[in-house]
Amino acid sequence: MGKLLHLGVSSNIIRILRNLYSCANTRVKLNSSNVSDPIDITEGVLQGEILSPLLYSLYISDLEKAIRDAQTAGVTVNKDVDLQALLFADDTISLNALSVGVRIKLRALERYFDIHSLNLNTSKTKIMIFRPPGRLPTVCAFKYKGQEIEVVNKYVYLGVEFSSSGLFPLASQQFKKKGIAALGALWSILMKSQTF
Numbered sequence: 001m002g003k004l005l006h007l008g009v010s011s012n013i014i015r016i017l018r019n020l021y022s023c024a025n026t027r028v029k030l031n032s033s034n035v036s037d038p039i040d041i042t043e044g045v046l047q048g049e050i051l052s053p054l055l056y057s058l059y060i061s062d063l064e065k066a067i068r069d070a071q072t073a074g075v076t077v078n079k080d081v082d083l084q085a086l087l088f089a090d091d092t093i094s095l096n097a098l099s100v101g102v103r104i105k106l107r108a109l110e111r112y113f114d115i116h117s118l119n120l121n122t123s124k125t126k127i128m129i130f131r132p133p134g135r136l137p138t139v140c141a142f143k144y145k146g147q148e149i150e151v152v153n154k155y156v157y158l159g160v161e162f163s164s165s166g167l168f169p170l171a172s173q174q175f176k177k178k179g180i181a182a183l184g185a186l187w188s189i190l191m192k193s194q195t196f
Contacts, residue, residue, distance in 0.1 A: 003059055017055070021046070043117075053089045063087070063112060067094060070108035072101035088158055099140050102127060106144050122147045128155050128164050 001014050024046055025038040045052035067084045068074075074082035075095040086093040094109065096102045113120055127142050127149050142149045153164045161171045 007058060007061065009058075017051075056090060057087075059116070060087070060118075063092070066108055066112040067105055070104050072096055072104045073098065086157070091158060093157060099129065099142075102142060106142060106149075110145060120144055122149060125149050126152045126155050128152050128162060130164055 001018060004014050004017070005011070021041070024041040026041060026047075027038055028036040030036060045055050064085050064087070073096065074084040076082050083095050085095060094102075094105050096105055109120065112118075122144055125144065129140070129151065140151065142151065154170075155162050161174070163170070
């Protein structure tokens with residue numbers, strides 16, 4: 001709650017949130033008719049609760065600054081902008097131009113996560129090195145708190161498949177297929193209503 005105060009959130013709103021979270025619990029469905037006893041929720045945000053994404057975003061609002069403070073180059077967008085990270089709720093991509101920068105950013109993330117009592121799910125964390133098509137991958141090992149992070153050639157982020165070649169043929173085919181399906185559904189509705 002201290003972070004919300006620091007961001008200027010009203011003490012009345014913080015009091016409401018504290019009350020909401022002080023009595024939060026959940027139950028687990030054991031089979032078709034039985035549920036567990038209530039289980040208190042003592043950390044994190046409430047799953048499926050409408051404020052949870054906003055609260056998480058506010059909590060990590062200084063993550064990009066922590067990454068930038070590591071003083072490694074991001075990915076250059078233009079002469080004035082370098083992109084350090086892509087953030088959507090708890091899905092985060094950290095971008096770097098050099099593999100040595102990735103290691104520096106991993107250490108910066110480790111410090112940030114320790115300070116803010118956050119955990120990194122290393123089984124879901126992947127590293128992808130972009131390279132020209134046909135070029136052999138550079139063999140590098142990356143670790144977070146001693147655990148090796150898998151280096152991959154493809155990764156799906158928010159429904160878009162990224163490829164280490166930097167080309168998006170599979171993603172573009174997938175979006176084309178979805179677009180054609182949506183157009184077909186729209187055409188069917190229009191034909192039924194005969195309003196075009």
